[in-house]
Amino acid sequence: MDAVPAIRVVDLRKRFGALEVLRGVSFDVHRGSVVSIIGASGSGKSTLLRCINRLETPSGGEVYIDGEPMGACREGDGSSTPRPLAEINRIRRDLGMVFQQFNLWPHMTALGNVVEAPIRVLGLRRKEAAELGAECLARVHLSEKASEYPARLSGGQQQRVAIARALAMRPKAMLFDEPTSSLDPELTGEVLAVMRELAADGTTMIVVTHEMGFARDASNRVLFLHNGQIEEEGPAEQVFGNPRSERCRQFLSKHLQ
Amino acid sequence: MSEALLTALNPSMFWEYRQVLLRGLAFNGYVFVTAGALALAVGLAAALLRLNRAWPFRWVGTLNVETFRNAPDYIMVIWVHFVLPLLLGAAIGRRIEFPPFVSAVIALGFVYSGYFAETFRAGIQSIPAGHIDAGRACGMSERLILRRIVLPQVVRRMLPEAINQFVSLFKATTIVSLIAVPDLMYQVSMVLQQEMKPLPLYTGAALTYFAVIYAVSSLVRLLSERWRNKVYA
DSSP, X not given: OOSSOSEEEEEEEEEETTEEEEEEEEEEXXXXXXXXXXXXXXXXHHHHHHHHTTSSOOSEEEEEETTEEXXXXXXXXXXXXXOOHHHHHHHHTTEEEEOTTOOOOTTSOHXXXXXXXXXXXXXXXXXXXXXXXXXXXXXXXOGGGTTOOGGGSOHHHHHXXXXXXXXXXXXXXXXXXXXXXXXXXXXXXXXXHHHHHHHHTTOOEEEEOSOHHHHHHHOSEEEEEETTEEEEEEEHHHHHHSOSSHXXXXXXHHHOO | OOHHHHHHHOTHHHHHTHHHHHHHHHHHHHHHHHHHHHHHHHHHHHHHHHTOSSHHHHHHHHHHHHHHHTSOHHHHHHIIIXXXXXXXXXXXXXXXXXXXXXXXXXXXXHHHHHHHHHHHHHHHHTSOHHHHHHHHHTTOXXXXXXXXXXXXXXXXXXXXXXXXXXXXXXXXXXXGGGGTOOOHHHHHHHHHHHHOOHHHHHHHHXXXXXXXXXXXXHHHHHHHHHHHHHHHO
């Protein structure tokens, strides 16, 4: 195991008004490993993911990307100040995110979606970006759909384009927020297949999912979230084979039928 | 048909004076284009202010929208031309005068900015939050997200509504003759002083406005439909 984890989450907290959604969550994600987060709806899984790349601002705790704290800049004298938005944007590039609703930009073609940020954010030239885009679309097996607009793609194809869009930033880690939850069962398979390939290629991934098969087979560690806290955590075989917490056992028995 | 009616509908006099009248119509075009550009720019700014998180910005945006949307354009044109220069002059202690064209553009530009602001605001609010999240997750700045993700979609969504507002704006340019901008209606009134036959001239002017507005707005509608369909097919 390397010393500095790709992502380190320390005592992460988030409240929306009186509602405490995350109540002190801590875990590490090491380079090349896949962490699946499972749990009932409302357990805080998506909020946790959104706090990691700061689409939501945590109420407390810190997230470290390659040892760099996301929410605060450390000064020379050891004190820290809140990180300005431009800096947060810079760190966000390192975290590719895939959403439940795909969130492709409908006015751009598949290739346009993939190359937009590499051109505008990373400053790639159009030709380089087009090559990179073609490479990323090939990785999700959609080379032939490069010039289609999202409205003409199936849900599974749209989600694969969204994965290609995230990969095009060459992120250090990928965050998946229930990537198959709004897909028909038959389209779920093609997206999970791409995700399994990424995992096998050594991509660092955090996957919030209801796909217990994927969590069990493709991930190194599994976190079971309950009421904004980690209730059970361990290697996939242990969490699925022999969960210690009664709640986790109940949850799994419901979802593994 | 009575002779009076036949005279009123006879376009030959309009045709006789077509050169000077069409030169007037060109002025309607100039006022329309510049006031339209001003209305879009101010309208977008006001919409962004109204959507700002900080209440003082929201308040300024709302003040702008409510002031100009509720001001009759007729009165605004006169007020901007005659009263605003006095106010500004008193403020800086010097006599100011606006050329009629400038007054017309400011008045119509600001009145219509109130409408465009609401169209922009509705358009921006209709963009799913997820599209913006996706931009942020790619490390895009808020400004880049606005320019590349939000506005291109807003423009497509607001086009039908905006075309209606542009038509209204073009029709509103007929009142700039009030402050002696030499537009079509102004030229009509000049010709009237010689010919003393207002009705055929007004008929001709009405037909001209109708033809221009109908032709241009139909063309723009057709082009915009094609453009929208390409993406949202």
